[in-house]
Amino acid sequence: MKDHKYAGFNPPLKLAMHPQFGKLVAGERGVYPINVEISPSGICTASCSFCLVAGTMIAAEGVSGIPIEQVRVGQCVLTRKGWRQVIQAGETKRVTEVLSVLFSSGSIVTGTPDHLVWTDNRGWISLGELQVQDTVQCCVETAMSWDGKAPTSWPIQFVKRTFDDPIPVYDIAVEDAHEFFANGILVHNCFYANTGELGSHRKVFLDTIKTAELLSEMASLGVKSVSWTGGGDPSLHPEIGTLVDSAAIDDLKQGMFTNALAKIRFNPTLLDWVRVTMTDKPFNLENIRQLRQCKTLGFAFNWSGSQDEDYLKQTLDVAYAVKADYVQVRPALKFHGQTVDIEPPAFDDPMMQVTGYKFDEAKHKHGYADCVAYHLVPFVWEDGNVDVCSYMRKYPGYTLGNVYQDSFKAIMDRAPQSVPVLDSCQVCCRLHEANKYVHQARSVPDADFP
Numbered sequence: 001m002k003d004h005k006y007a008g009f010n011p012p013l014k015l016a017m018h019p020q021f022g023k024l025v026a027g028e029r030g031v032y033p034i035n036v037e038i039s040p041s042g043i044c045t046a047s048c049s050f051c052l053v054a055g056t057m058i059a060a061e062g063v064s065g066i067p068i069e070q071v072r073v074g075q076c077v078l079t080r081k082g083w084r085q086v087i088q089a090g091e092t093k094r095v096t097e098v099l100s101v102l103f104s105s106g107s108i109v110t111g112t113p114d115h116l117v118w119t120d121n122r123g124w125i126s127l128g129e130l131q132v133q134d135t136v137q138c139c140v141e142t143a144m145s146w147d148g149k150a151p152t153s154w155p156i157q158f159v160k161r162t163f164d165d166p167i168p169v170y171d172i173a174v175e176d177a178h179e180f181f182a183n184g185i186l187v188h189n190c191f192y193a194n195t196g197e198l199g200s201h202r203k204v205f206l207d208t209i210k211t212a213e214l215l216s217e218m219a220s221l222g223v224k225s226v227s228w229t230g231g232g233d234p235s236l237h238p239e240i241g242t243l244v245d246s247a248a249i250d251d252l253k254q255g256m257f258t259n260a261l262a263k264i265r266f267n268p269t270l271l272d273w274v275r276v277t278m279t280d281k282p283f284n285l286e287n288i289r290q291l292r293q294c295k296t297l298g299f300a301f302n303w304s305g306s307q308d309e310d311y312l313k314q315t316l317d318v319a320y321a322v323k324a325d326y327v328q329v330r331p332a333l334k335f336h337g338q339t340v341d342i343e344p345p346a347f348d349d350p351m352m353q354v355t356g357y358k359f360d361e362a363k364h365k366h367g368y369a370d371c372v373a374y375h376l377v378p379f380v381w382e383d384g385n386v387d388v389c390s391y392m393r394k395y396p397g398y399t400l401g402n403v404y405q406d407s408f409k410a411i412m413d414r415a416p417q418s419v420p421v422l423d424s425c426q427v428c429c430r431l432h433e434a435n436k437y438v439h440q441a442r443s444v445p446d447a448d449f450p
Contacts, residue, residue, distance in 0.1 A: 021437075033218070040205060054168060058181065059180065059181040079176075089173070091170050093280060096162055096166050111169065119135060122134060130158075131336070205237050225253035233258055257277055268294045275328065297324045299328065326352070329352055330358045331362045342362070369421055376434055378412070384403045
């Protein structure tokens with residue numbers, strides 16, 4: 001069983017040899033990234049149905065509440081704009097994993113981790129991205145009305161629930177307001193799975209011309225590579241082919257995380273690597289075979305335990321069928337800084353590459369107080385925000401700037417030297433290895449020569 005090599009650079013050797021790493025260890029200013037993660041598209045093709053479990057009570061007109069699975073088209077539900085009509089309702093899909101969030105008001109919302117909840121401090125945020133510092137809006141069930149002065153609440157506990165047999169989940173679409181109250185908590189209506197409209201929840205894309213300018217500026221600063229990621233699926237940017245061409249013109253190495261469900265509209269030969277991600281839909285073999293033209297083709301598999309063995313073996317069969325280079329097996333991480341103690345698969349396969357260090361380090365908290373590695377690998381969102389990482393989206397103090405308002409150089413020049421590692425920060429995140437090596441290098445004592 002081979003241990004997986006980190007895409008882009010292989011810490012600690014290549015990272016430690018890079019001059020920007022040395023500047024970061026020394027605490028110097030003017031540190032510019034080695035790699036930049038870019039989310040060019042806010043829409044996706046799978047895994048984002050934004051759904052709630054049966055029994056979730058919806059604030060509806062004329063009743064004290066109605067289970068979401070019983071909501072019908074034509075009924076009116078409560079929104080901040082008053083009562084608004086439901087225009088779509090029903091089961092969206094079946095899942096084996098949901099997230100339950102307990103709020104200080106006593107309400108519990110259970111649904112897919114990507115279902116959006118309104119927060120006063122950060123706007124629309126997914127269940128999986130909520131932090132204990134976020135403030136959500138509630139409705140008073142006895143009044144069943146909206147006067148613009150809703151009580152507030154905040155999340156206090158997060159529990160991931162898994163099921164052996166898939167359970168149905170539901171959503172509704174609300175005219176005009178596009179929101180409703182679920183178990184008294186204001187949530188977004190993101191129903192699109194049965195409407196035939198792809199990714200209607202967040203149609204935001206990085207501007208093509210702005211992105212081309214951004215890539216050229218990054219190259220001039222010494223950035224070596226970009227990772228097209230999400231956000232949504234990067235392949236769904238309407239001009240993703242132009243973006244890939246632009247990066248190649250600027251001599252940037254590039255890779256892409258994609259579920260490969262959408263038509264391939266870029267030149268795979270320009271990519272150093274492509275990693276196919278898991279969804280709730282079957283793999284598109286025709287598309288993946290086109291992606292085989294890249295230098296290194298792999299699959300990313302989030303392993304939860306022995307219950308995933310059959311699915312992993314099916315993924316390995318697909319990998320062999322498309323002549324992939326590897327299937328990366330990594331632990332399925334929990335949310336909000338929770339550690340996981342998962343053992344790697346008990347069987348071996350020549351195609352399988354296990355990220356052993358992730359299985360080990362996912363069992364522990366970070367072990368350092370400050371995050372600095374975003375200077376080496378920042379994250380650019382489809383709305384132009386440059387963030388410390390993808391996990392702290394819209395969190396105060398973790399957005400460095402916006403490329404529509406400032407140059408990338410100006411954003412990185414004024415970036416704080418570090419940000420705190422919160423208890424709710426994702427364990428074993430993409431920045432963890434770089435952070436770890438920076439802190440280790442800083443802790444090496446000076447040699448005491450006679």
